Amino acid sequence: MTSALQVFMLPDLGEGLTEAELINWLVAVGDEVRVDQPIAEVETAKSVVEVPSPYAGTVAELHGEPGQTLDVGKPLISVAPVGPAVAGAGADDAAPAPSTAEEPVVEAAAANAYREEEKAGSGNVLIGYGTPGGAGQVRRTRAPRRAFSVAEPAGAPTVETPEVDLSLLRTRVPGKLGAVISPLVRRMAREHGVDLGELNGSGESGLIMRRDVEAAISTPDVAPSPVVEPRPVREPRPTVTEAQTGTDSRTGLPISARTPVKGVRKVVAANMTRSRQEIPEATVWVDVDATALVELRAGLKKADSHTAPGLLAFIARFVTAGLKRFPELNTRIEATADGAQEIVSFDGVNLGFAAQTDRGLTVPSIRNAEKLSARELDREIRRLTAVVREGKGTPEQLGSGTFTLNNYGVFGVDGSAAIINHPEVAILGVGRIMDKPWVVNGELAVRKVTELTLTFDHRVCDGGTAAGFLRFVADAIENPNSVLADI
Structure with a gap:
């Protein structure tokens, strides 16, 4: 049978x-x-x-x-x-x-x-x-x-x-x-x-x-990866359902479409809600003269356009150095068995960075980012961005971060009061770099200026620690050569 x-x-x-x-x-x-x-x-x-x-x-x-x-x-x-x-x-x-x-x-x-x-x-x-x-x-x-x-x-x-x-x-x-x-x-x-x-x-x-x-x-003696067989091409799927005929009772307007909240959007909504509910957050920000950093990168790009790190990679390098000096921002709060809370510190930095994809916002993380140079960070940022845009991010890549860097300047905005990526305790945002009048040595000049915004969990540190970290990163951007020589 x-x-x-x-x-x-x-x-x-x-x-x-x-x-x-x-x-x-x-x-x-x-x-x-x-x-x-x-x-x-x-x-x-x-x-x-x-x-x-x-x-x-x-x-x-x-x-x-x-x-x-x-x-x-x-x-x-x-x-x-x-x-x-x-x-x-x-x-x-x-x-x-x-x-x-x-x-x-x-x-x-x-x-x-x-x-x-x-x-x-x-x-x-x-x-x-x-x-x-x-x-x-x-x-x-x-x-x-x-x-x-x-x-x-x-x-x-x-x-x-x-x-x-x-x-x-x-x-x-x-x-x-x-x-x-x-x-x-x-x-x-x-x-x-x-x-x-x-x-x-x-x-x-x-x-x-x-x-x-x-x-x-x-281990060094691992055999090379086998060739992966090509997979069938996925057909695009609709994200918006056909509207049900009728009129909205509250507004009196015709309903044009109904979009289910699922997948990435559902997770983002749940995470943002949890972050707001559980984390008593505070925000500090500062305007930064990024002229020296922009000029440094322009010089490296002129010498070798293929290996010059992006600006985000330099800022990521400054962030990891800053977290070594202010480790309170590289922690997590956990509940103990008896209902109390404890702050968990880490020996290393898994630096997450926000990446926009067709499926929504993802935050892949660079493991042990504090050990990498600006060039190595740049390669990892590019590699992980490509991975998550293909929808192939692994749980380790998407859920192991200890601190998040968000470059919302690419969307043409100056600043943002970001929501902390739970269960982390801080997120640093970088606004667009734009020409602004700036006083240099008592003289008015046009400089490349950006805004840094740090949102942090007030349970793990006070404003002094948060301001100290933010000022460290700002000083590194304004004087990149001296800081890079020290870290």
């Missing part, structure tokens, strides 16, 4: 969300899929993520249409096993787990396992969303032991398999041996050529965590 369908539930994907929007199917009903093959693209708040299949077989059903919002833990795709030849596709793939009448129970446990593994170390993944990395204890329950029977061809005797402990699903994916659960971890390993079979997991029961793959990537 035909084996039972294997139903893959939409996992949490390590971003602590409860839903995701289906962007595009990468397979169709009737297609044969292998373990770890991307089957769909979903948008989870700030990034578009490819979801790999934990099963090998033939696609029997796609649970959803592009543009539809799916709940985490609900069916995403059903796969029909077609025999050992398909299930064993790939040298690293083991035989699939037996199909049983308890498959929905198994899949529910697997979906929970995805979430548990990612919560163990994901950190606050996206702006205002995500899981509090390392906070709290993950609760696990052990299901009762059950005996399952493997589906056999008609007329064949039923063979009982040994008892299967559902708690073991924490350390294996149905259809593939190995202590890996998270599709993001497997995708990271695949893209960087890391052999999961050679890794010893640092998680419970030998579970391979994201940090294990990152450690393997950082």
Whole structure:
């Protein structure tokens, strides 16, 4: 008889969300899929993520249409096993787990396992969303032991398999041996050529965590990344629904359109609301003569236009130096188990910067930015901007910042009272650089002037600390050569 369908539930994907929007199917009903093959693209708040299949077989059903919002833990795709030849596709793939009448129970446990593994170390993944990395204890329950029977061809005797402990699903994916659960971890390993079979997991029961793959990537003898197969081109999807006919009762005006608040806009709205509700913020600002910095960059660009850092990279360098002197602004406030609060300080700076994309505002972060030169910061800013504009920002890139730099001057505005990027405690804004009258050595002159605005959490520091940091960055912009020589 035909084996039972294997139903893959939409996992949490390590971003602590409860839903995701289906962007595009990468397979169709009737297609044969292998373990770890991307089957769909979903948008989870700030990034578009490819979801790999934990099963090998033939696609029997796609649970959803592009543009539809799916709940985490609900069916995403059903796969029909077609025999050992398909299930064993790939040298690293083991035989699939037996199909049983308890498959929905198994899949529910697997979906929970995805979430548990990612919560163990994901950190606050996206702006205002995500899981509090390392906070709290993950609760696990052990299901009762059950005996399952493997589906056999008609007329064949039923063979009982040994008892299967559902708690073991924490350390294996149905259809593939190995202590890996998270599709993001497997995708990271695949893209960087890391052999999961050679890794010893640092998680419970030998579970391979994201940090294990990152450690393997950082070693010098890692094999080069394999060539990634081209993906189907995504069709543009409408962002505004057709207007319902009728008149607005409050204004008396005809309704022209209704736009659902979802995806990036939904996350931004939630984060901004949380920031306003939880953070007692204050703002300080100062006008800065940036003439010397503009001239410095112009000279470097004239000497070598390909390697000259952008102005934002120089300011980022000054910001990281300033945070070393005023570390209170590079912190986070967390609630303790007894309901109290504590200020968490960091040995290093993950500098976030605001980047506008077609999906909305994202804030990728440069890890350990204090160790980078202006040229290295410039390369990272350009690289990460390209990544998030393609919708491929990872949770680490989008949710690991400790301080945010916002260059709203590119939009032609002078200043802004920015909202702090929760759970950080400060954000520095840079306005446009424009010609203004300025007094230099008692004489009136035309100078390149910009406005710096610092919004900070008054719980972690007072105005003196905030003003000291802002003045440090302003002085560095006005005298870049002397400051760069010191840092």
